[in-house]
Amino acid sequence: MLDRNRILKAPEEAARAFKSRRVDVDLSGLLDLDARWFDANREWESLRERRNSLSAEIGKKKRAGEPTEELYAEVLRINEAIEATDLRRRELDAQREERWLHLPNIPDASVPVGEDETDNVEIARVGDPPSFSFSPRPHWEIGSTLGILDFDRASRMSGARFSILLGAGARLERALISFMLDCHTTPRSHGAPYRELSVPYMVLPESLLATGQLPKFREELFHVAADDLFLIPTAEVPVTNFYRGEILEEADLPVKFVAYTACFRREAGAAGKDTRGLIRQHQFDKVELVWLSSPESSMENLELLTRDATEILERLGLPYRVISLCTGDLGFSSAKTYDVEVWLPSQGRYREISSCSNFQDFQSRRAQIRYRRSSDRKVGLLHTLNGSALAVGRTLAAILENYQTEDGSVVVPDALLPYMGGISRIQPESISSRP
RNA sequence: GGAGAGAUGGCCGAGUGGUCGAAGGCGCCCGCCUGCUAAGCGGGUGUAGGAUCAAAAGUCCUACCCAGGGUUCAAAUCCCUGUCUCUCCGCCA
Numbered sequence: 173m174l175d176r177n178r179i180l181k182a183p184e185e186a187a188r189a190f191k192s193r194r195v196d197v198d199l200s201g202l203l204d205l206d207a208r209w210f211d212a213n214r215e216w217e218s219l220r221e222r223r224n225s226l227s228a229e230i231g232k233k234k235r236a237g238e239p240t241e242e243l244y245a246e247v248l249r250i251n252e253a254i255e256a257t258d259l260r261r262r263e264l265d266a267q268r269e270e271r272w273l274h275l276p277n278i279p280d281a282s283v284p285v286g287e288d289e290t291d292n293v294e295i296a297r298v299g300d301p302p303s304f305s306f307s308p309r310p311h312w313e314i315g316s317t318l319g320i321l322d323f324d325r326a327s328r329m330s331g332a333r334f335s336i337l338l339g340a341g342a343r344l345e346r347a348l349i350s351f352m353l354d355c356h357t358t359p360r361s362h363g364a365p366y367r368e369l370s371v372p373y374m375v376l377p378e379s380l381l382a383t384g385q386l387p388k389f390r391e392e393l394f395h396v397a398a399d400d401l402f403l404i405p406t407a408e409v410p411v412t413n414f415y416r417g418e419i420l421e422e423a424d425l426p427v428k429f430v431a432y433t434a435c436f437r438r439e440a441g442a443a444g445k446d447t448r449g450l451i452r453q454h455q456f457d458k459v460e461l462v463w464l465s466s467p468e469s470s471m472e473n474l475e476l477l478t479r480d481a482t483e484i485l486e487r488l489g490l491p492y493r494v495i496s497l498c499t500g501d502l503g504f505s506s507a508k509t510y511d512v513e514v515w516l517p518s519q520g521r522y523r524e525i526s527s528c529s530n531f532q533d534f535q536s537r538r539a540q541i542r543y544r545r546s547s548d549r550k551v552g553l554l555h556t557l558n559g560s561a562l563a564v565g566r567t568l569a570a571i572l573e574n575y576q577t578e579d580g581s582v583v584v585p586d587a588l589l590p591y592m593g594g595i596s597r598i599q600p601e602s603i604s605s606r607p
Numbered sequence: 608g609g610a611g612a613g614a615u616g617g618c619c620g621a622g623u624g625g626u627c628g629a630a631g632g633c634g635c636c637c638g639c640c641u642g643c644u645a646a647g648c649g650g651g652u653g654u655a656g657g658a659u660c661a662a663a664a665g666u667c668c669u670a671c672c673c674a675g676g677g678u679u680c681a682a683a684u685c686c687c688u689g690u691c692u693c694u695c696c697g698c699c700a
Contacts, residue, residue, distance in 0.1 A: 210657095217657070217669045224669090227681040231625040240680080247680045419617095419654085542654095549636085551654075 173537045174275050176206070189278040192285050192499035202271050209264035216257040223250045273387055277534040279499045280471070280508040286498030292511070293498065298482070299491030301515045306578045308517035311569040312449040314576050315341060319601045321450075332447075333439060333454040335565075340598045344571070344584070345457065347591030348564050349432050352459040352484055356430040356561065362476055366430035366461060371410035373433060374401040379413040382539035384505035384531075391440045394454075403436035407460035408558045412535060415464065419551055420543045426473060427464040430561075432457065450565040451523065457564035463557040464541065467533065470555035471508070474530040478510045481526040481561035487587045490570050491515040493522050507532040512562075514570045525566045528559030 179186045183199055190197040226247050233240045284293045315321025320341025326334040337345050356366040380386040380402055385393065394403040404410055411431050420427070435458050439445075446452035461480060465473045478494065485492045497509040506529040513522035533553040536542070543554045575583045582598040589596060 213669090214657070220670085221668055223680085228625070230680055234625085244680055251680080549652095 173272055173534065174278065175533065175537070176272070179203075180206075186275075186278060189499075190276070192279060193276055193502060194287065194500050195276055197275060202268070202275075205264065205268050205271065209261065209268045212257060212261040212264055216254065216261050219250055219254045219257060223247060223254060226250070270387070273381070273538075276504045277502075277507050277531065279502055280530070280532070282471070283502065283508050284496055284498045287500045288498075289501045291498040292495045292501055295494045295496050295510065297493040298486065299489070299515070301491050302517065302574055304517065304576075304578075308573060308576060310449060310518035311516075311572040314572045314580070314582060317580055317600065318582065318598055320344075320598065323448075330454075333452065335450055335453060337568075339601050340592075340595055341568075343592060343595065344588070344598070345564060345568055347588045348567055348571075349457060349459060350591050351588055352561060352564075353430060353432055355484060355487070356459070356461065356480060362479065364428065366428045366480075369411055369414065369429050369431040371407065371414075371431055371433060373404050373410075373436075374399075375404055375409055375413070376401065379409055379416070382416055383409050383412050383535050384538065385409065388504060392438050394436045394438060404433060405437045406435050406560075407431040407433040407458060408462060411460060411462040412541075412556055412558065413539060415541050416539045418541060420464065420541070420554065422466060422543050422546045425464060425466050425543060425554065426469070429462045430459065431462070432459045434458075450569045453565060456566075458560050459562060459564065461528075461559050461561045464536075464543075465555045465557060466543065467552070467555050470530050470532060470557060473555075474508060474510070474528060474557055477557055477559050478512065478528040481512050481528055481559050484562050484567075485512070485514060485525070488567070488571065488585045489587075490567075490574055490585075492525070503527075503529065505529075505531050505534050507534065510559075514566065515574065516570060517573045517576075523566065525570065526560040526562050529557060531556045531558075 174186070179199075180203070183203060187197075187199050190199070226243055230240045230243050230247070233243070284291065286292065312321060312323065316323070318341070320338050322336040322338060323334075326336045353368060357368050359365045374396065377386055377400065380393070385405060393405055396402070410433070411429050414429065415427070434455055436455055439452055439454065442452060450456075461477055463470075463473050463477055482492060482494065492512055492514045495511050495513065497503075497506075497511060502509055509527060509529040511524050512526035512528065514525040515521075516523050532555050535556045536553045539556075541554055541556070542551050544551050571585060572582055575585060577583065580600065584592050584596050584598065
């Protein structure tokens with residue numbers, strides 16, 4: 173949610189921001205509604221003030237044994253006015269709240285202005301795409317041939333967009349998760365290690381409201397209706413909600429969490445996109461980084477967070493590039509986002525494998541996560557950031573494709589060898605006549 | 608799932624329907640005192656919104672004692688519902 177005072181003070185700044193995001197917002201309508209709520213609220217407060225003082229007077233008179241009838245009458249009259257005003261105040265507040273919650277974040281000044289993904293700006297390109305003496309095959313073909321990936325049986329049991337890993341494939345997935353978690357929980361040159369969290373996969377609606385998935389993106393979420401719980405679309409939700417409603421000490425910032433979870437997305441708007449392979453699944457694994465930062469250092473911290481994500485790719489020897497999303501392509505809650513894209517030889521292009529964002533105080537205002545400044549002991553909203561490091565399924569796909577060989581086997585990257593139980597090359601595996 | 612108990616400030620904990628944003632203690636902060644530390648002494652110490660103000664401080668108003676309803680002129684206090692926690696029993700990976 174946006175800072176109400178900031179918008180009231182500079183509505184034209186917000187209008188520009190929404191325009192650059194290509195979202196249509198009736199800002200003057202909202203401000204008008206907000207003003208009517210504000211007036212109703214003030215009216216209600218002053219009526220309460222009058223009522224409270226009369227009630228106190230009744231108490232005094234009663235103790236003194238004086239008559240109170242005429243005061244009763246007045247209070248009853250005021251109470252009617254209070255009730256009427258309260259009704260109006262609540263109605264306006266609900267309308268106003270609903271509209272505030274649908275406003276996207278304002279992009280940071282450093283975000284490139286642009287219409288859509290074609291205006292995103294490449295920041296860095298690291299590693300050379302491998303060259304093959306044969307035409308590289310897509311990961312689903314490699315995996316199926318090796319007998320470590322099974323989409324057919326997955327769809328029989330669960331429908332479209334699910335997958336099953338077998339043998340060395342399952343092992344590779346587990347190795348990646350362990351490898352990523354170990355990297356992030358180990359001290360490094362540019363900062364303290366992350367603290368690992370293991371969190372619930374189902375959350376209450378208010379947790380999703382806090383991080384911005386609700387109310388606007390309900391159709392993207394799996395909902396367990398009987399209990400009104402949602403499956404998490406990303407670990408960002410439970411991890412960011414860890415401190416919801418709390419006030420931290422500035423000395424404790426930044427807080428750095430890493431969590432591995434499964435993620436669940438309905439992919440409602442992606443019909444027909446990436447229908448084959450591991451790129452777009454209803455359920456996928458991800459290792460997520462979350463920072464709670466002081467406002468002053470959140471932008472530098474976004475750089476550090478992104479570096480932690482790309483470091484995984486470098487250690488795995490996967491070519492990647494980093495792009496800065498333009499205003500038109502920026503996510504709803506984000507003020508600035510770097511996407512990290514990995515090279516997929518079969519597609520001959522880079523595909524998103526991580527998205528690192530600074531939400532500034534957009535989520536923390538919804539979540540009421542605050543901190544107390546050391547200097548003056550004042551309380552303020554902190555900044556939240558997060559990024560994938562990395563999406564496990566896509567990493568696995570990238571390894572299969574970048575490390576494939578002409579004979580169909582796949583070489584295990586050196587960094588993963590300690591986790592693979594002696595497997596250094598994935599060969600076709602078949603444990604029976606039914607691959 | 609059954610039975611019972613509970614939910615108050617950073618923590619512990621009191622609170623007869625009006626003078627309660629809430630005693631007392633701990634913690635924390637500031638000061639005094641003392642070779643240092645500890646102890647002792649004095650003071651301060653919730654959040655949000657609003658009014659006043661050039662601004663800050665200060666003062667004042669409104670709300671918040673798990674949440675939502677209700678009773679009442681008046682609710683932390685009485686009633687109802689929900690949520691959560693704890694104890695016992697049952698079931699269970």
